[in-house]
């Protein structure tokens with residue numbers, strides 16, 4: 120499996136993506152960040168409601184504070200960039216769908232990052248109020264916007280083999296349970 124091409128085939132990308140929690144110091148260009156955010160914004164959403172916002176963190180002081188607010192986010196303090204995916208439920212056309220919309224955008228972002236040779240990991244925030252409240256305070260996120268997930272981004276400083284055992288025939292049923 121090659122990672123040297125400019126971008127990978129979509130199935131190759133899906134099957135080889137891993138959570139990367141160690142990054143090189145190398146800068147991630149603004150152009151590349153915008154390309155990844157574009158991929159996120161092309162995710163499907165209920166009635167195309169696109170209830171998302173993307174808060175891009177490049178300030179090392181802010182990045183280093185994240186691990187003090189979240190118990191499983193140590194790697195964010197080492198990353199050159201992180202994207203906080205947020206949702207604005209009041210923009211929904213179909214009540215309750217914003218979480219799924221934001222999850223789709225998050226996965227698109229993770230896959231685009233991997234396809235472009237960057238490493239990332241989905242750091243869950245919503246629905247844990249004890250993670251959302253301090254993050255909201257640190258970043259000035261308004262009360263009508265929900266911080267959903269944090270995605271640190273950086274050139275990988277670790278390589279993880281693709282998973283090999285995740286196709287589980289027993290989880291598939293045909294026609295009736």
Ligand SMILES: Cc1cc2nc3c(=O)[nH]c(=O)nc-3n(C[C@H](O)[C@H](O)[C@H](O)COP(=O)(O)O)c2cc1C
Pocket residue numbers: 136137138139140191192240241242243244282
């Ligand atoms: C909703 C969600 C929340 C997660 N939260 C965290 C987290 O807080 N910290 C972390 O290091 N990884 C987190 N992960 C990453 C998972 O641990 C990881 O995806 C899983 O172990 C499978 O590994 P893989 O991504 O390499 O396939 C989260 C993943 C999801 C989907």
